[in-house]
Amino acid sequence: MSATVSVTVNGTKYDVQDVEPRLLLSDFLRDMLGLTGTHVGCEHGVCGACTVLVNGDSVRSCLMLAIQANGAEITTVEGLGTPETLNVLQAQFREHHGLQCGFCTPGMLMTGEDLLRKYPLATDDEIREGLSGNLCRCTGYQNIVAAIRAAAGKRAETVP
C-alpha cells in the first residue's frame, strides 16, 4: 500500500509518489525531499528537535505521518531565512548566541516562530513555559530565552 503525497514546503510544491503510510513526516522531509535542516532526536515526541510548521501551527514531524500532510503547507527551518538574510528570530539567535552544538536549534526556531505568533511573551516565565517541549542537551537555555525575548521586543517595535 502506498500513496501520492502533494505538499507545499517552503513555497515549493512537491508531488511524491509511492509514499508508504508508515513513513513519518520527519523522514519524508529529510529523506525524500532532502531537507535535512529538520533534525530527528528522540522520535517519540519528547525532544522537539523535529518541530516544523504545518499550515502555520508548530507540530512534531515525528508524530505525524507524511500521508497526513497531503495538501498541507509546511515550513521547515530552511524556509525561515537564508544565510545572507536571516529572519528576525534567527538574527536574534545569532546576536545572543542562542545555540551551542546546534542540534536542537531548528526545533527551537520553529517553536519560537509559533510562540511569537500566538503568545504575548511578556515575561521570561511565559517564554520558558512555551519552550518547555524543546530540549537542549547542551543546557544552553539562557541564551535561547534571551534570543526569543529580544525577537519578541523587535516584534513589539514593528507591530503598530
Add this chain to the structure above:
Amino acid sequence: MKPAKFDYVAPTTVDAAVEALRAANGEGKVLAGGQSLLPLLNFRMTRPAVLVDLNGIRELSFIELRGDRVAIGALTRHREIEQSPLIASKLPVMAAAMRHVAHLAIRNRGTIGGSLSHADPAAELPMLSLLYSASLSVQGPSGRRTIAAEDFFVDALTNCLEPEDIVVEIEFPILQQNGWAFEEVARRFGDFALASIAVSVRRGASTIKDARVAVMGVADTPLRLKEVEGQLRGIAIDDQMPDRFSELVTSSVSANGDLHASAEYRQHLLGQLARRAMQTALAAESDRR
C-alpha cells in the same frame, strides 16, 4: 524507531470509520491527533494492521453551547479548546487546565477524543471529564450510545470501549459555581502530572452549598472524590477551611508511587495542592492568582 507496516484508511464519515474498524476485525486502531498513538507506533509497542485516520471527518471538530451544556467534538484540538472564548466563560476550570496539557506543538495536534480514549491516569482532560460529570457519545456497529465519564475509565490507559467504537463528541454540563481552582505539579512544565486537583464550589454567605472535587496522578485512573464533596456540603467557610479540606482529601486518597515519585511524595503534594486550590476557590475573583 519506525512504525511497522500497516494499511491506512482515511474515511470522511463516522459511519465509514466504524465500518473500517469492523472490517479490520479487531486489528484496527483509530488515529486522531496521534500524539500518544504515534510514539507507541514508533516504538512498535502497538502494531495494528489497519490505521483508521479520523482527521478527514470535519463534523467531529466543534465547540458549541447546548442549553446548560457545552458540547465538544471528539476531533477538536487542545489548542482550539485553549483559545475558545466559550470554554473560557462556561468551563473556566477546563480553560485554566489547558496550558498544562503537554506543549504547544502537541496541543496543536492532540484532540480531546484522543486524550479521553487514551485514558492516561495523569492527563488533564480525563480528570476534567469526571469533575464536570461529562457524557461521551460513542458510535459503534450497533449505533450511538452515551457513556458517563465515571464509567469510561477502567484502568491505567484502559477505557471501556470495544475495538470498533469511536468517541464522537463529549458533553460537559456547566457547573453552578462561584469559586473554582485547578492546581498541578509536574516534574517539568507540560509533563504528565505527579499530582493534580480540580475544585469547584458554590458557596453561600458563610457555608459551602455544593462542591466538586477531582484528582489525578495518584491512582490508576483519575478520581472524583464524591465522599469529600459530601463532607464539604454545609461546612463553614473560615480561615481553617483550606487546611480541613486538605485533610479530607488526603484521608480519602491513598496515592500510588512509581519511578517518578514515591507514594509518600505524591500524597504530600496532593495535600499541599488541595489547600492551595481551596484558598484560590474561596478567594474573591479579583484576588485570583
